[in-house]
Amino acid sequence: xxxxxxxIAAKDLRIELRSKVTASQILPFALLVLMLFAFALDPDSQAxxxxxxxxxxxxxxxxxxxxxxxSFSLEGxxxxxxxxxxxxxxxxxxxxxxxxxxxxxxxxxxxxLLLGVLLLYSRDLAGVGLLAATMxxxxxxxxxxxxxxxxxxxxxxxxxxxxxxxxxxxxxPVLIAATRAFESALDGVPSDGWPWFNLLAVFxxxxxxxxxxxxxxxxxxx
Amino acid sequence: MSDMSYMYxxxxxxxxxxxxxxxxxxxxxxxxxRKVPAERRRWTS
Amino acid sequence: MxxxxxxxxxxxxxxxxxxxxxVDLSVEQGEIVLLQGPNGAGKSTLLRLCAGLQPxxxxxxxxxxxxxxxxxxxxxxxVGLLAHATFLYDDLTVADNVRFWTLAAKAxxxxxQRAMQRxxxxxxxxxxxxxxxxTGQRRRVAIAILMARRPELWLLDEPHAGLDxxxxxxxxxxxxxxxxxxxxxxxxxxxxxxxxxxxPRHVTIxxxxxxxxxADTAAGPAGVPEHQQPEAVRSAP
Amino acid sequence: xxxxxxxxxxxxAGVRAPNGTGSSVSRVLGVVALAAMGLLVWLAFxxxxxxxxxxxxxxxLFLHPALAWTAYLACFIATAASIQHLRKGTVGSDILAxxxxxxxxxxxxLTLVTGSVWGRPTWGVWWVxxxxxxxxxxxxxxxxxxxxxxxxxxxxxxxxxxxxVLGVLLVPNVxxxxxxxxxxxxxxxxxxxxxRQFDFGTSDLFxxxxxxxFVAVTLxxxxxxxxxxxxxxxxxxxxxxxxxxAIEARRAExxxxxxxxxxxxxxxxx
Numbered sequence: 001x002x003x004x005x006x007x008i009a010a011k012d013l014r015i016e017l018r019s020k021v022t023a024s025q026i027l028p029f030a031l032l033v034l035m036l037f038a039f040a041l042d043p044d045s046q047a048x049x050x051x052x053x054x055x056x057x058x059x060x061x062x063x064x065x066x067x068x069x070x071s072f073s074l075e076g077x078x079x080x081x082x083x084x085x086x087x088x089x090x091x092x093x094x095x096x097x098x099x100x101x102x103x104x105x106x107x108x109x110x111x112x113l114l115l116g117v118l119l120l121y122s123r124d125l126a127g128v129g130l131l132a133a134t135m136x137x138x139x140x141x142x143x144x145x146x147x148x149x150x151x152x153x154x155x156x157x158x159x160x161x162x163x164x165x166x167x168x169x170x171x172x173p174v175l176i177a178a179t180r181a182f183e184s185a186l187d188g189v190p191s192d193g194w195p196w197f198n199l200l201a202v203f204x205x206x207x208x209x210x211x212x213x214x215x216x217x218x219x220x221x222x
Numbered sequence: 223m224s225d226m227s228y229m230y231x232x233x234x235x236x237x238x239x240x241x242x243x244x245x246x247x248x249x250x251x252x253x254x255x256r257k258v259p260a261e262r263r264r265w266t267s
Numbered sequence: 268m269x270x271x272x273x274x275x276x277x278x279x280x281x282x283x284x285x286x287x288x289x290v291d292l293s294v295e296q297g298e299i300v301l302l303q304g305p306n307g308a309g310k311s312t313l314l315r316l317c318a319g320l321q322p323x324x325x326x327x328x329x330x331x332x333x334x335x336x337x338x339x340x341x342x343x344x345x346v347g348l349l350a351h352a353t354f355l356y357d358d359l360t361v362a363d364n365v366r367f368w369t370l371a372a373k374a375x376x377x378x379x380q381r382a383m384q385r386x387x388x389x390x391x392x393x394x395x396x397x398x399x400x401x402t403g404q405r406r407r408v409a410i411a412i413l414m415a416r417r418p419e420l421w422l423l424d425e426p427h428a429g430l431d432x433x434x435x436x437x438x439x440x441x442x443x444x445x446x447x448x449x450x451x452x453x454x455x456x457x458x459x460x461x462x463x464x465x466x467p468r469h470v471t472i473x474x475x476x477x478x479x480x481x482a483d484t485a486a487g488p489a490g491v492p493e494h495q496q497p498e499a500v501r502s503a504p
Numbered sequence: 505x506x507x508x509x510x511x512x513x514x515x516x517a518g519v520r521a522p523n524g525t526g527s528s529v530s531r532v533l534g535v536v537a538l539a540a541m542g543l544l545v546w547l548a549f550x551x552x553x554x555x556x557x558x559x560x561x562x563x564x565l566f567l568h569p570a571l572a573w574t575a576y577l578a579c580f581i582a583t584a585a586s587i588q589h590l591r592k593g594t595v596g597s598d599i600l601a602x603x604x605x606x607x608x609x610x611x612x613x614l615t616l617v618t619g620s621v622w623g624r625p626t627w628g629v630w631w632v633x634x635x636x637x638x639x640x641x642x643x644x645x646x647x648x649x650x651x652x653x654x655x656x657x658x659x660x661x662x663x664x665x666x667x668x669v670l671g672v673l674l675v676p677n678v679x680x681x682x683x684x685x686x687x688x689x690x691x692x693x694x695x696x697x698x699x700r701q702f703d704f705g706t707s708d709l710f711x712x713x714x715x716x717x718f719v720a721v722t723l724x725x726x727x728x729x730x731x732x733x734x735x736x737x738x739x740x741x742x743x744x745x746x747x748x749x750a751i752e753a754r755r756a757e758x759x760x761x762x763x764x765x766x767x768x769x770x771x772x773x774x
Contacts, residue, residue, distance in 0.1 A: 004371075011356070011367050018396065019358040079352025082320050086354075087371035088344035148673075152666050156656050165652060166670070169645040170677055173684035180688065199684060206676050214669045217590055225560040225625055232564040232621035233545070236571060236614040240724060243610055247731045251525030254738035262741045265527035265734065282659045283746060288754035322661065324747075474757025 001093040008089070008097025013104065015074055022105045026066050030109050033059040034116050052121045053182035056113060057138070057175050063109050064142050064171070065164045068150040071102050076155055084219065091216035095147060099211065103143035110135055127185030130193045134185065137200035138178040144207035145170055151218050173203055269332055271296045271420055271451040272317055276326035279309075279316050279475075286312035288475035289326065294453060299446050301466035302455040309475040310455040311351065314422040317453065318348040331420060344372065347418030349426055353409040357398040361388055361408050364397055368412045379415035386411045386437065402429040414441065421445055421452040427461060439465055525734035530727065537727045540720035547713045561625060566713050568618040570721035571611050572640065577725065578608025579643070579674050582650070586671025589664060598664035599736035601671045602654050607728055609647040615640055635689035639682045646677055660743070 016022050037055045041047040048055075075081055084094060114135075118125055125131075149167040153159040177196040184193030255263055272294040279287035286309045294300050302310050315321045317330050319339030328335040330342045355364050365388075369379040383389045386407040397405060406429050413421070421442070427435045442452050442465050456462040463469065471479040526534075548566040585601035588594070619637055620630050631637070654667045 007367070007370055011359075011363075014363060015356060015358045018360070018363075074356065074358070077355075077357055079350055079354045080356065082315075082348075082350070082352070083354035083368065084371075085320060085340075086318060086343045086346070086348060087368065088340060088373070089371055148669070152653065152669060156658060158656060162652060162656070166649045169642055169649060169681075170673070172642055173680045176684040176688045195687070199680075199687070203680055206680070210673060210676070214590065214672060217665055218669060220665075228621055228625050229549075229560050229563050232618050233548070233567060235617050235621070236567060237541075237545075239610065239614060240728070244728060244731070247728065247735055248524060248526075251731060251735050251738060252523060254735065254742060255524050258738050258741040258745075263734075263738060265525075265530070278751060280659075280747075283750065285747070285751045285754045288751045474760075475754045 001090045001096070004090045004093025005096035005100060008094055009100040009104075012071065012074065012098065012101030016101075016105060021070055022067065022109070026063055026070070026105075027109050027112060029066065030059055030063045030113050031116055033062055034113070034120055038120065048121050049123060052117050052123050053186060054175075054179045055121075056117050056182065057178045059113055060106070060110055060138075060142070060178075061168060061171055061175060063113075064106065064146050065167065067102060067105055067109075068146040068167070069160065069163060071098060071147070072150045072154040072159075081155065081219070091219050092212040094219065095211045095215035096208075098150075099143050099147045099208070102147055103139050106139050106143060107135070110139065123186055125186075126188050127190040127193070130181060130185040130190040130197065133197050134178055134181040134193065134200065137197055137204055138174050138181075140204035141174050141200055141207055142171060144204055144211050145174075148207060148211045148214070151215065174200060177203070268296065269329070270294055271298075271331055272453070273329040274316075274326065275328075277316065277328050278324040278326055279312055279321050280324045281312065285324075286475055287316065290472070290475070290477055292470065292477055294451060296451055297446060297449055298468065299442060299452045299454070299466040301459070301462045301469045302453055302472060303457075303459060303462075303469060304472040308472045310472055311424050312475075313472065314348065314424050314453065314455055315350070317420070318346045318422055319343040320348075345418060346420040346422055347413040347416050348422045348424070349406075349409060349413055350424050353405045354412070355397045355405060355408060358396065360394050360396055361400070362393040364408060365412055365415070369415045372416050374415045374417065376415075378417065379411065382411040382414035385414075386434075403431060403434060406430055407434060410438070410441070418445075419450055421450055423452065423454045423456075425456055426454060427456065427458050435461065525731045525738070530730050533723065533727050533730070537720070537723035540716075540723050544713070544717055544720040547709075547716060552709060552713055561622060562710075564618055564622045566717040567721070568615065568622060569714075570717040571618060572615040573718060574721055574725040575608050575611040575615055575640070575643065576678070577722070578604045578611060578729075579647075579678055581729070582608065582671045583675040586668040586674070589668040590672065595664075595740055596737070598668060599740060600733055601668065603729055603732040603736050605647050605650045605654075605671070605674075607725065607732055609644065609651060611725070612640060612644040612647060616644060633689065635686045638689070639678075639685040642681045642685070643678055646674060646681075650674065 034055070037051075037059070038048060041051060075084070114131075117123060146167060149163060149170065153163040153166065156162060177199045181193035181196035181200070184190055184196075270293040272292060274290050274292045277287055277290045278285055279290075288309075290309075290313065292313075302313065304310055312321060316323065316328065316335070319330065319335055319342040323336050331345050333339070333341045335342060354368070356367070359367070361383075365379050365383055366376065369376055380389065383393065388404075388407060388411055392400070392404065397408065400408070410426075423438075423442070426438045426442075430438065439461065442454070445452055452466075454462050454466060467482060469479075469481045470477055471481075544566065548563045552563065552566075554560055554562070581604040582601045585597045585604065589597040589601060616637070619640070623632060623634075623637075624630050650667060650670050653670055654663060656663055656666075658666075
């Protein structure tokens, strides 16, 4: 299973290297969202600074929807879904592979976004340990849920509208937990944030588990 | 508005909704069962 | 010995459409069979079914000794399906695609390299993105991946379509070589003159059911009764 | 080949089938549920006195928590049926899950409405970001998502399989959303505003009416679920009836074209 996961993840990342869709479209979009928030909340008031953690994670959720759609539009091409089944790949491995590639791309975007909010919204970096742990756990949860819901919507004519509707309510706990954890980290009270990290870890584990278990029947269908 | 009028609203909306929903189920069931042969709609309970 | 393909009363649905409406067919090991019939007759669906990609609605279907209803995943890894879709990632190069699909199927990379050489993909084209290729070139990549898998059952859907003269000859040679080493081949084709030279047995499918099975030793379209020839062939030059 | 029409035509009098979704058991259940609801209304509005703290507003609390309970019950049924569908692939489990979700959505909406109507005189606003209210609203959105996925235009097996995966996720999602919202709110205020403003222990009649509310609403829920399931079952039957005809039509194509073809046989009953 891990061998198949590595193969799929390497393939997805290679496609990204060759097509650079994340780098040239999704990443600039994320930065654009940061600008839009500044327009909406007057930058001279303190609103922007206070809302930084929440705005960061809302931006990440927007990016997630795009990244998930991209990830599964790859598999929508020219009978690829059939080919994956014909290759006899382990479904759990396919899930983990797609998951890993998505997480790597999201993490890259998040690091750039974090630098963006620190610079643009004039926050100081604090609580780096909690920030990094939150980012990893939250991204694992987002990636697992995104992969699972991505394949649920994949190949349907209504996928562009269905995916955000299905995915975003489910990611609400991640948004809440990651935002609170970031708040505590940036405010310099990391001890308040660790329970939120635990919640994020539970979320990620639940979704990875269910993903591995159910991906088989989702690939199986005609 | 008095507290009692909120109570009538709070009870009325659910009761009416459930009644309408029930009626719609019965009507849909009647309409559909005309299209389905009797063999396939013998309810065991 | 059990036939490689053994279908009894197979019904197969595409959404709500019964693409196969009760098919009976047996194909023995090492046979080369030509599947013919008009457009929409169910040829492609039959091949996809045999590859384990299409659920069996009713009837029994056994391929390579496995029941498709329960063990289709054991069948899939042993067949090679050349379909209308080429199963390629547009954003990857030819070499990337061949490498990925070969590893995915746990096949041998050296075999894949030899297949690419034989199909003229090893040199200039290897580093070209698949999205830049012509239809015929894409078909060649798909065939190279198929060869590397060394399937026991080849299911070829219009294998000559889109290929140049050289490519068509190559396909014929590959089919003969596969049969020589004991593989079974089913070809769905409208190019009856070419396919008939390969396949001694012709199966006609119309309206999702098999209407005729003719075993010709005198190969060629003349061996098939006129009324069974599909429209496309009769009007062909 | 025997079509279902042929079967029913050959036993016109031998089959006793109802002309709808009712049956003797469901009729009894329906009457009992209706009587229980009537009794509940009487208990809530006539028998119960005003609450010392809440006044007349307490009367809504005989209904609101019971509605919320059936909404959660529907989620558990939907998840259990979805797991069953993924394991066995039976049609009935998909219909049950879909019925439970649809009913759950109705119950969740009513929970929100009653909570909001109760909140307006209590807090002076229709909506507060109370933990329980917020997580109920999220539950409503999750259920709408399931219904949207179940409505997609795709092959029936694809639709039910994808919906089943979503159904399996329903209970974990509800728990995660609930937990996160609860913590989120406890940072700023008490977890829920509903619990602390009245006191049950004082009156046995309050206690009884409260519990009776759960019983009555659960009875109504069961009746609705039973009938919704049967409607779904009938819909499935109507949908699958085309199959025999479609195969017949497809075969006719073959027979029209072939003169000496081997006739194909095979049962095509589903």
